[in-house]
Amino acid sequence: MDRADFIKFVESVSRNPVEQINSYKRQERPVFGYTCSYVPEELIDAMGIIPVRMLGRAQTIQSAERHFQSYCCSQVRSLMEEFVDGVYASLDGLLFAHTCDTMQQFHDIYKKNFPKAFVKNINFPSRLDGEIPYNYALAETKRFLKSVEEFTGRPLSSDSLKESVTAYNKNRTLLEKLYGLHLKYPVDIPSRLLLQSVIMTQCVDKREANKWLEQFLSSFDEKTPEDSKRKRIMLVGSVNINEEVYDLADEFGAMIADDDLCTGRRYFSTQVSEPTIEGVTRRYLSRPHCAAKHRDVHSRERWLLELIEKRSIDGVIFLYLKFCDPHCFDYPDLRKAIEEKKVPTQLIEMEQSVAQSGQLRTKLQAFVEMIS
Amino acid sequence: MITLGIDLGSNTVKTVLLRDGSQVIARSLRKGGHDMETVMNECLEEVYSAASGEKPDKIVATGYGRVSCKIADKEISEISCHGRGAYFSMQGARTVIDIGGQDSKAISLSDNGKVIDFVMNDKCAAGTGRFLEVMAQALQVQLVDFGDVSLKADRSVDISNTCTVFAESEVISLMARRESKENIIAGLHKAIAARVIAMAKRLRIEDEVAFTGGVALNSGVKRALESASGKSIKTPDHPQHIGALGAALFAFDMAKE
Numbered sequence: 357m358d359r360a361d362f363i364k365f366v367e368s369v370s371r372n373p374v375e376q377i378n379s380y381k382r383q384e385r386p387v388f389g390y391t392c393s394y395v396p397e398e399l400i401d402a403m404g405i406i407p408v409r410m411l412g413r414a415q416t417i418q419s420a421e422r423h424f425q426s427y428c429c430s431q432v433r434s435l436m437e438e439f440v441d442g443v444y445a446s447l448d449g450l451l452f453a454h455t456c457d458t459m460q461q462f463h464d465i466y467k468k469n470f471p472k473a474f475v476k477n478i479n480f481p482s483r484l485d486g487e488i489p490y491n492y493a494l495a496e497t498k499r500f501l502k503s504v505e506e507f508t509g510r511p512l513s514s515d516s517l518k519e520s521v522t523a524y525n526k527n528r529t530l531l532e533k534l535y536g537l538h539l540k541y542p543v544d545i546p547s548r549l550l551l552q553s554v555i556m557t558q559c560v561d562k563r564e565a566n567k568w569l570e571q572f573l574s575s576f577d578e579k580t581p582e583d584s585k586r587k588r589i590m591l592v593g594s595v596n597i598n599e600e601v602y603d604l605a606d607e608f609g610a611m612i613a614d615d616d617l618c619t620g621r622r623y624f625s626t627q628v629s630e631p632t633i634e635g636v637t638r639r640y641l642s643r644p645h646c647a648a649k650h651r652d653v654h655s656r657e658r659w660l661l662e663l664i665e666k667r668s669i670d671g672v673i674f675l676y677l678k679f680c681d682p683h684c685f686d687y688p689d690l691r692k693a694i695e696e697k698k699v700p701t702q703l704i705e706m707e708q709s710v711a712q713s714g715q716l717r718t719k720l721q722a723f724v725e726m727i728s
Numbered sequence: 729m730i731t732l733g734i735d736l737g738s739n740t741v742k743t744v745l746l747r748d749g750s751q752v753i754a755r756s757l758r759k760g761g762h763d764m765e766t767v768m769n770e771c772l773e774e775v776y777s778a779a780s781g782e783k784p785d786k787i788v789a790t791g792y793g794r795v796s797c798k799i800a801d802k803e804i805s806e807i808s809c810h811g812r813g814a815y816f817s818m819q820g821a822r823t824v825i826d827i828g829g830q831d832s833k834a835i836s837l838s839d840n841g842k843v844i845d846f847v848m849n850d851k852c853a854a855g856t857g858r859f860l861e862v863m864a865q866a867l868q869v870q871l872v873d874f875g876d877v878s879l880k881a882d883r884s885v886d887i888s889n890t891c892t893v894f895a896e897s898e899v900i901s902l903m904a905r906r907e908s909k910e911n912i913i914a915g916l917h918k919a920i921a922a923r924v925i926a927m928a929k930r931l932r933i934e935d936e937v938a939f940t941g942g943v944a945l946n947s948g949v950k951r952a953l954e955s956a957s958g959k960s961i962k963t964p965d966h967p968q969h970i971g972a973l974g975a976a977l978f979a980f981d982m983a984k985e
Contacts (some may be wrong), residue, residue, distance in 0.1 A: 654928075721805040722846055
């Protein structure tokens, strides 16, 4: 495998995971779709089911209009469109986790419309710190696991959980390494490869994903770092599948150096420290959280400022899906905290899967010109 | 040394030919269209003839068509170009409000004229020149007369829809209720100003505000912006050419190197 093979693979899977799901189904392997990174994937994987991230790529919303008003985010609307149109018909089940209201209602609406499907929601707590949330999350994780055990007809084995946790932790280390190498090789590892690689690992059996990542990353072992003075931009937001933002940053001589996205760093940050249900629960409670969760008033702000400093970030782009209220409510405080550190910010709101207009290009270019 | 700035906007093509980064030799403006290159070449002929055939040392393109401008040495975003051009035309400008054919933007400048923050509308036509164009058609009033007509209003009606399409039907209903064109136009100016100022308030609106872009020629919108922001707003000379002027100034920086 050379670098071009890897790039081709991550591009194809991240843009069209349906093919990946169908190939697993041809091998008679069970596949569960999941809509949120708070679903404890390790447990699903340890039960012999492949978890595949559902992100929603429908470009025109027609079938979903009957189910969601236009003020719901395009992530949920485009996913519903695909479900109604049968794009993911070969899935064995669908998993949700409680985050925002729209996602919660998505679970309810889906369940009502697809009553025969295996659909589960993990009521992961909104408050993450302290003993009470931990006890609640642990009980909820066990309840959730029980329903998966009933589906497979066998209990979770501690050996397979151990093996799954090892594969997942390794995957997190590899993605961390990829992010680190991208800073040194911004040409050989273009910014969009961060996004594509994370989405690829969300859609592929972790052992397979790790094999691809390991081989790609080892090809940089002997290489001299590129001489780069590119301005470093960090993205902050919920989910994103838009590659254009990454490409434009590169085109204008800057780079997306890091991110706080559900399809980025938030997905792979924080290892599982012990391969038990308790250990897995603790990981999901302690990882950098999204805007729909709460640790203390300043926890997200602290995390972002640390990341900005660690990565020497020159500018932050808040990349939001339109109508994403948890992120929009966080925006004023986060913007203020970041700009107080003399780091410029810019807000870009977009619709998932919709082709972007000249405005996106102008905003990106002007932002790079401003921080240069 | 001569430099050229080309602003290929959504509606019009503007060029500014500049001598030594300080003196404007010629300006041109033509309505754009499908064949932007032909329109641009006509503009170029016009400014070049004013310079007795002298050709520019460097060319910078800006505006929506900048990406496909083959003759440019560099393309620079219209945010940077408007900031630069406005600061040059109006020393001390700290906030720039630009309303063009397809977008509106507010730009914050540092005390030495550098862009330090900006905000720009989304794809929606509300708060842009397009909004007024659609209304001009509905009202059958020439767009250039909007400013003067609105002066004769005895009150400005409330246009409650910000969406261009809905606002158009609201205007048609107002006409059906025999509301005067003057009052409707004054109401439209108030609506566009409210929209733009709400956006600009995401930045800090300083006391020194420059109003640029095609819509800046409309004195009614300027007055409505002043009333919505509580600031005294100045329109520099040739407000439509500010982007092209900024581009010519950036071209001068390049030519000096």
